[in-house]
Amino acid sequence: MDTILEIKKLSKHFADFTSVDGIDFSVEEGGFFSILGPSGCGKTTLLRMISGFEEESEGEILIRGKSMKGVPPEQRPVNIVFQSLALFPMMNVKENVAFGLKRKKLQKNVIDHKVAQMLGRVGLSGFERKKVTELSGGQRQRVAIARSLVMEPSILLLDEPLGALDRKLREHMKIELKLLQKELGTTFIYITHDQSEALVMSDKIAVMNKGRFEQVDTPRELYKNPKTAFVASFVGESNRFEIIHKEGDVLTTKGQWKLTKSGLDFTPVVLYIRPEAFILSPTEERKDISVFEVTIKTVLFDGANTKLSTFAQGSDDEILISLPQNAHFEDLCEGDTIQVGVHQDDLKCYEEE
Amino acid sequence: MKRKILLAVSVLLFTSGVPFAKETLKIITWKGYAPKALVKKFEKETGIRVKITYSNNEEMIAKLRATRGAGFDLAQPSQDRISFVQKQFPVYQPIDYAKVNTDQLVPSMLDAVKKNTLVEGKSYAVPFCYGTTGLIVNKKEAPEANDWSALWNPKYKGKISYRLKRPILIATAFGLGEDPFALYDDIEAYKKLMAKVEKKLIETKSYVKSYWTSGDTQVNIIKSGDANVISGWDGKGWEVHKVNPDIDYVAPKSGALGWIDTFAIPAKAKNVEAAYQWINFMLSAKNAAYFTNKEKYGTASKGAPEFLDEEIKADFKRSFTPEDIENIKWQPPVPAGFEAIESEVLDRIKAAR
Amino acid sequence: MQQKKRFNTTFWLLIVPVLLWLVVLIVLPHLDLLISSFQVKNSAGENVFSLNNYLAFFNNDIYWGTFLKTAGYAVFVTLLAFVISFPVAFYLTKVISKKYAGLLVLLLLIPLWVGELVTVYGWMILLGDHGVINHFLLFLGMIDKPINMLYTDLSMVIGLLYMSMLFMVVPIMTTLESLDDAYIEAASDLGAGKWTIFTKIIIPYSMPGIISGAIIVFMLVIGDFLAPDILGGKHSLWFTEQIYSKFLQTFNWGEGAAFGFLLLFLSSAIVWLALKLSGQKLEKVGS
Numbered sequence: 004m005d006t007i008l009e010i011k012k013l014s015k016h017f018a019d020f021t022s023v024d025g026i027d028f029s030v031e032e033g034g035f036f037s038i039l040g041p042s043g044c045g046k047t048t049l050l051r052m053i054s055g056f057e058e059e060s061e062g063e064i065l066i067r068g069k070s071m072k073g074v075p076p077e078q079r080p081v082n083i084v085f086q087s088l089a090l091f092p093m094m095n096v097k098e099n100v101a102f103g104l105k106r107k108k109l110q111k112n113v114i115d116h117k118v119a120q121m122l123g124r125v126g127l128s129g130f131e132r133k134k135v136t137e138l139s140g141g142q143r144q145r146v147a148i149a150r151s152l153v154m155e156p157s158i159l160l161l162d163e164p165l166g167a168l169d170r171k172l173r174e175h176m177k178i179e180l181k182l183l184q185k186e187l188g189t190t191f192i193y194i195t196h197d198q199s200e201a202l203v204m205s206d207k208i209a210v211m212n213k214g215r216f217e218q219v220d221t222p223r224e225l226y227k228n229p230k231t232a233f234v235a236s237f238v239g240e241s242n243r244f245e246i247i248h249k250e251g252d253v254l255t256t257k258g259q260w261k262l263t264k265s266g267l268d269f270t271p272v273v274l275y276i277r278p279e280a281f282i283l284s285p286t287e288e289r290k291d292i293s294v295f296e297v298t299i300k301t302v303l304f305d306g307a308n309t310k311l312s313t314f315a316q317g318s319d320d321e322i323l324i325s326l327p328q329n330a331h332f333e334d335l336c337e338g339d340t341i342q343v344g345v346h347q348d349d350l351k352c353y354e355e356e
Numbered sequence: 357m358k359r360k361i362l363l364a365v366s367v368l369l370f371t372s373g374v375p376f377a378k379e380t381l382k383i384i385t386w387k388g389y390a391p392k393a394l395v396k397k398f399e400k401e402t403g404i405r406v407k408i409t410y411s412n413n414e415e416m417i418a419k420l421r422a423t424r425g426a427g428f429d430l431a432q433p434s435q436d437r438i439s440f441v442q443k444q445f446p447v448y449q450p451i452d453y454a455k456v457n458t459d460q461l462v463p464s465m466l467d468a469v470k471k472n473t474l475v476e477g478k479s480y481a482v483p484f485c486y487g488t489t490g491l492i493v494n495k496k497e498a499p500e501a502n503d504w505s506a507l508w509n510p511k512y513k514g515k516i517s518y519r520l521k522r523p524i525l526i527a528t529a530f531g532l533g534e535d536p537f538a539l540y541d542d543i544e545a546y547k548k549l550m551a552k553v554e555k556k557l558i559e560t561k562s563y564v565k566s567y568w569t570s571g572d573t574q575v576n577i578i579k580s581g582d583a584n585v586i587s588g589w590d591g592k593g594w595e596v597h598k599v600n601p602d603i604d605y606v607a608p609k610s611g612a613l614g615w616i617d618t619f620a621i622p623a624k625a626k627n628v629e630a631a632y633q634w635i636n637f638m639l640s641a642k643n644a645a646y647f648t649n650k651e652k653y654g655t656a657s658k659g660a661p662e663f664l665d666e667e668i669k670a671d672f673k674r675s676f677t678p679e680d681i682e683n684i685k686w687q688p689p690v691p692a693g694f695e696a697i698e699s700e701v702l703d704r705i706k707a708a709r
Numbered sequence: 710m711q712q713k714k715r716f717n718t719t720f721w722l723l724i725v726p727v728l729l730w731l732v733v734l735i736v737l738p739h740l741d742l743l744i745s746s747f748q749v750k751n752s753a754g755e756n757v758f759s760l761n762n763y764l765a766f767f768n769n770d771i772y773w774g775t776f777l778k779t780a781g782y783a784v785f786v787t788l789l790a791f792v793i794s795f796p797v798a799f800y801l802t803k804v805i806s807k808k809y810a811g812l813l814v815l816l817l818l819i820p821l822w823v824g825e826l827v828t829v830y831g832w833m834i835l836l837g838d839h840g841v842i843n844h845f846l847l848f849l850g851m852i853d854k855p856i857n858m859l860y861t862d863l864s865m866v867i868g869l870l871y872m873s874m875l876f877m878v879v880p881i882m883t884t885l886e887s888l889d890d891a892y893i894e895a896a897s898d899l900g901a902g903k904w905t906i907f908t909k910i911i912i913p914y915s916m917p918g919i920i921s922g923a924i925i926v927f928m929l930v931i932g933d934f935l936a937p938d939i940l941g942g943k944h945s946l947w948f949t950e951q952i953y954s955k956f957l958q959t960f961n962w963g964e965g966a967a968f969g970f971l972l973l974f975l976s977s978a979i980v981w982l983a984l985k986l987s988g989q990k991l992e993k994v995g996s
Contacts, residue, residue, distance in 0.1 A: 054898060056894055056897075056898075075897075076894070076897045076898050077897050077898070077899070077900045077901060077902060078900075082898055082899065083894075083895070083898050085891045085894070085895055086891075087889055087891045089889060089891035089892050089894070089895035091892060091895075091896075091910060091913075091914075092914070093913040093914055093916070094913075102896070102899050102901075102909075103899030103900050106899060106900035106901050106905065107900060150899070151898075151899075154899065154900070414957035414958055415957060417957075417960065418956060418957050418960075421960070441960075444960075514857075520943075521958075522958075561943060564943050565860060565943075566859070566860030566942055566943055567943050569938055569939060573939060576833065580833075580837050580838070580839050580840070581837075581838060581839045582837050582838045582839065582859065582860075695958060695959045695960070696959045696961065699954055699955075699958055699959040700769075700771075702954075703771050703772075703775075703946065703951065703954075704771055706943070706944070706946040706950075707771050707774065707775060707944070707946045708944075709944060
């Protein structure tokens with residue numbers, strides 16, 4: 004696939020801090036690329052530089068190999084769906100969607116055709132004359148996307164557009180957006196602080212922290228093999244343990260829990276284990292699985308997300324362990340002691356925080 | 357404790373306020389007609405509290421008409437504005453001349469006022485002060501302006517101002533050699549005369565800098581040099597002369613217009629006795645002289661001249677020769693319906709281009 | 710049930726003062742005027758019903774001519790107030806920081822604090838033949854004799870503009886304050902240039918503010934008395950001056966009242982027409 008967006012050593016300095024700090028990356032044509040990071044990590048600044056609302060301090064942005072230096076927003080082949088959506092309240096649905104086409108000075112019948120087609124695609128046929136203030140949150144969302152997509156941009160930038168929706172609608176829109184992107188084949192660059200949104204929709208995710216990219220990878224890789232402690236903690240859920248001692252293959256946590264991890268060529272300071280990495284009552288014995296006994300402190304029931312809060316024998320560290328909701332483990336309750344195992348590969352060790 | 361303080365405060369209040377809960381005298385009059393010093397003196401002598409409302413002829417009539425003669429104990433209309441109002445709306449009560457110290461008045465003025473305010477055998481006013489309307493001239497710029505005709509002399513084009521109200525119509529008639537007062541019993545002839553006046557004032561409208569609208573704007577326009585020949589009141593002219601000796605009041609050759617302001621008692625006055633007390637107080641020689649020295653209007657008080665400042669006497673001598681005094685046109689009461697004719701003439705002049 | 714009853718008492722306690730205020734202070738005086746506007750005196754001096762007071766307006770070209778002129782100037786001043794106020798409002802809300810904006814709005818309020826009469830005299834000092842501006846221009850040698858500015862339509866328009874401009878600035882500021890910058894960025898993102906953003910986004914968005922400002926300014930100007938009377942030249946006959954002279958000079962209260970109601974209805978009609986033409990609704994403007 005071709006590279007549609009290439010970012011080289013891009014930085015943005017403000018008077019008192021650096022928002023984006025020398026980022027390099029590229030996005031392939033037709034992909035769904037997410038930038039995931041906590042608020043204040045610089046992701047919005049990055050997006051605004053791509054769309055042209057913010058001028059870069061250093062570095063270069065290339066779209067289809069063409070430098071965007073000095074190109075004003077209205078002339079860039081990108082369109083943006085704003086966090087607030089920014090639908091023009093004094094216009095109806097059709098006028099909103101047609102706004103950009105009119106600026107291109109297209110003929111009226113061409114505009115009408117394109118608007119009708121796009122509204123059909125986002126499932127809003129027949130809503131042309133509605134005021135945008137009369138629409139539901141999800142419908143407004145779709146108008147905003149239609150208004151940008153009708154411009155046939157090379158890249159569609161989305162700035163946390165699902166933030167304002169309620170949970171249920173957000174779950175629904177996640178899937179809808181993904182399907183729409185697949186169908187249209189337009190490149191999406193999606194900004195979010197919600198890891199679940201990013202994981203569900205994206206082909207590739209860049210995890211951003213303090214103006215830099217920590218890791219750029221597929222969702223699966225990102226989840227399975229976080230390259231840094233930040234990624235491990237930010238993406239998905241994890242138990243975190245500080246390592247105070249290493250002797251041979253045995254690691255000792257601050258709470259005096261001992262674990263075995265072979266093949267480490269450095270001394271880790273921190274260790275992450277996902278709750279679902281634990282195997283309850285392991286039946287077969289393998290040497291790459293460490294087995295130990297834990298005492299259940301409490302059961303945190305949350306449907307499919309139910310967890311056990313436990314302590315390993317002789318340690319103060321709290322360990323969260325996923326509890327599958329099947330008949331097999333139904334009787335587990337407070338104070339029980341059970342055996343759990345964890346595969347060596349699921350111990351994620353990092354040299355620094 | 358609280359109660360004691362309250363008691364002390366209320367005792368203080370009741371004992372200290374001398375004019376407290378005394379009778380009041382409500383006067384509606386012109387600015388300057390009830391000088392503060394005289395009001396204080398009157399309050400001290402009689403214990404009556406005086407409340408002043410400032411107004412002018414038109415508002416005085418409108419206010420009294422709206423309340424059918426209630427709300428005030430004493431009014432000060434011009435003598436020519438009483439009888440026609442009284443005939444249409446009975447807003448005043450007849451004067452009981454036995455209660456007025458008539459021997460402190462100039463007899464000729466008292467007789468004139470009695471005659472002019474006569475309605476169905478009863479008279480309604482006591483003279484208070486008089487003055488004339490003539491020209492105020494910047495003698496350096498317009499040394500020859502000495503008659504009403506100066507107000508439409510092309511020599512002073514752009515430097516002329518007058519008040520576009522009924523006195524200018526009367527003055528223009530005199531300036532044209534006519535006697536409008538002689539036509540007060542012939543409405544058709546009066547209409548014709550007014551048509552002639554209208555034509556003259558419209559023809560020469562381009563000479564006019566602006567129409568002044570009040571005592572203040574009158575002083576302002578000649579003092580600032582925006583106009584050199586204006587119609588104006590004697591007192592105002594002398595006031596300006598004091599700061600700029602080039603400017604002075606000039607009695608027009610064809611006759612200054614004389615007016616007399618009076619005391620009249622509204623029909624529903626509550627404190628008639630106090631009203632008579634005030635009339636006698638204001639017309640006593642010393643008090644009347646105090647008023648004239650301050651406001652520069654002539655007084656109807658017989659004994660006042662003895663107490664007048666030299667400057668006032670000098671002003672009068674400078675502006676009036678004995679012939680000028682003989683020639684003053686004292687305004688007779690306006691017949692009903694005449695003001696409507698004049699009003700239309702004034703509107704047409706103002707609207708003319 | 711108890712709850713409902715208590716609500717009713719409170720409701721009436723709250724509504725009665727409002728109704729009293731409306732009836733006693735607004736409806737009753739106007740009712741009296743309305744009646745007298747339909748009355749004339751017959752030959753016997755009795756009041757009889759007649760439309761003559763209203764007909765007088767239409768039969769005399771001075772009266773309706775003056776009204777048309779007054780209304781025309783009011784429209785002109787309103788447009789001018791908009792043209793001047795919009796950039797001011799935009800600057801105060803979108804360009805400078807909130808901190809300074811507050812201070813500048815206070816400065817804008819000064820003409821209201823000192824009162825119309827004082828500002829009118831202030832303009833007289835500035836605009837007169839021997840006033841500050843002419844003095845300055847003469848001193849610079851840009852002119853060799855004073856320009857006639859005071860007592861002209863120009864000085865009248867300046868006075869009217871000065872006393873009414875704030876009432877245009879404030880409502881526009883209020884709407885502009887609620888204008889999300891994202892609207893401007895979205896339009897720019899969709900290919901709109903500065904002029905298009907201004908005409909297609911900013912102006913339509915602030916329309917409710919513009920219209921409510923325009924209504925206030927128009928009504929203030931058409932009903933003003935002082936500025937035309939003092940600053941206006943010898944031609945500046947204002948309709949309110951005619952109403953004033955009907956009441957106070959010729960004591961023709963019937964005609965005065967009729968003219969007052971004509972001013973009310975005709976100016977309301979103009980406002981209504983403007984609302985229709987601009988496609989705005991009064992309830993939207995009021996909110």
